[in-house]
Amino acid sequence: MTLNDVSAVERVTAEAFYALDVATRPADWPKPERRPAHRTEPWKVRLRHLVNHDADGCWVAEDDDGEVVGAAAALRREGLWALSTYAVRPGLQARGVGRRLLDAALAYGPPDSPGIISSSHDPRAVRRYRLAGFDIHPAMLMWGTVRRSAIPALPDVREGSADDIELLDEIDRASRGHGHGVDHEVLVSQWPLRIYERGTSRAYAYLYPAGGPHLLAATDPDSASSVLWAALETAQPDKPVDFHNVTGEQSWALDVALAAGMEVHNRGFLALRAMPVPAPYIPSGHFL
Numbered sequence: 412m413t414l415n416d417v418s419a420v421e422r423v424t425a426e427a428f429y430a431l432d433v434a435t436r437p438a439d440w441p442k443p444e445r446r447p448a449h450r451t452e453p454w455k456v457r458l459r460h461l462v463n464h465d466a467d468g469c470w471v472a473e474d475d476d477g478e479v480v481g482a483a484a485a486l487r488r489e490g491l492w493a494l495s496t497y498a499v500r501p502g503l504q505a506r507g508v509g510r511r512l513l514d515a516a517l518a519y520g521p522p523d524s525p526g527i528i529s530s531s532h533d534p535r536a537v538r539r540y541r542l543a544g545f546d547i548h549p550a551m552l553m554w555g556t557v558r559r560s561a562i563p564a565l566p567d568v569r570e571g572s573a574d575d576i577e578l579l580d581e582i583d584r585a586s587r588g589h590g591h592g593v594d595h596e597v598l599v600s601q602w603p604l605r606i607y608e609r610g611t612s613r614a615y616a617y618l619y620p621a622g623g624p625h626l627l628a629a630t631d632p633d634s635a636s637s638v639l640w641a642a643l644e645t646a647q648p649d650k651p652v653d654f655h656n657v658t659g660e661q662s663w664a665l666d667v668a669l670a671a672g673m674e675v676h677n678r679g680f681l682a683l684r685a686m687p688v689p690a691p692y693i694p695s696g697h698f699l
């Protein structure tokens with residue numbers, strides 16, 4: 412993949428996830444929507460960042476006319492390999508293109524190094540990840556309006572900024588063993604940030620624009636719960652929010668979501684290699 416491919420990759424991934432949603436979304440969930448225009452450019456910024464920092468982890472598949480029909484983008488941070496993007500154009504799936512793309516992305520790093528993937532619920536994806544040696548952990552998605560009366564006082568939570576990146580990496584290492592490094596520069600430029608600090612207990616969460624955590628890491632479950640509440644507090648009173656990638660190890664997150672009156676659904680998987688399930692932690696789909 413080169414920087415010139417980024418727009419084509421954005422289109423292929425948007426189409427692939429929309430097609431998956433149309434084919435599989437439960438009938439009582441909101442209707443599937445294509446990635447909206449306002450999210451397209453931030454998505455491309457994130458992928459350009461990976462092409463710049465992880466050129467050997469980013470791959471495209473082309474058809475005979477040189478059209479991009481699939482892509483995979485992997486990153487490596489402090490010894491952790493992670494898959495950020497992976498899709499094949501609808502109509503060309505299940506013909507082996509995905510396997511070749513994943514093999515190329517996996518070659519970006521030692522085969523026995525720790526690895527992490529936020530897997531969609533697509534059975535083709537799960538099959539690829541397990542056959543590549545990853546442990547598959549079913550994950551939950553939380554959805555709903557936040558019960559305002561349940562939100563506790565949060566005196567130790569503050570807004571974060573780029574000045575906090577060193578602290579964020581320390582929290583990452585305590586939570587999952589590896590900092591996000593340069594990815595914090597993009598994350599902090601795209602998402603609001605909340606930080607919890609009380610003595611040696613620390614946590615942070617990047618927030619979706621509508622509220623809820625996009626990425627959360629903490630030194631301990633109580634700090635994680637506080638910053639999760641702070642992320643939910645930013646939701647509008649009558650607008651549902653959601654967050655996902657929550658495995659069974661994150662009971663603290665489940666308890667907060669239930670106290671907030673949110674619904675719990677089973678959706679997607681966390682795929683891990685050579686590492687325990689990080690906790691307390693809610694990974695970002697883009698930067699894990």
Ligand SMILES: CC(C)(COP(=O)(O)OP(=O)(O)OC[C@H]1O[C@@H](n2cnc3c(N)ncnc32)[C@H](O)[C@@H]1OP(=O)(O)O)[C@@H](O)C(=O)NCCC(=O)NCCS
Pocket residue numbers: 427428431496497498499500503504505506507508509510511529530531532533534535536538539
């Ligand atoms: C996941 C994805 C990238 C894989 O690419 P692909 O080209 O379809 O993958 P491959 O053809 O190499 O492998 C698919 C495997 O699933 C199998 N498969 C096909 N349909 C299947 C189904 N309905 N259920 C289970 N397995 C299925 C194929 O036989 C193949 O296995 P095999 O190589 O052992 O025979 C692609 O399907 C996709 O874009 N999905 C939608 C987006 C998505 O979910 N991306 C993953 C992000 S985490």
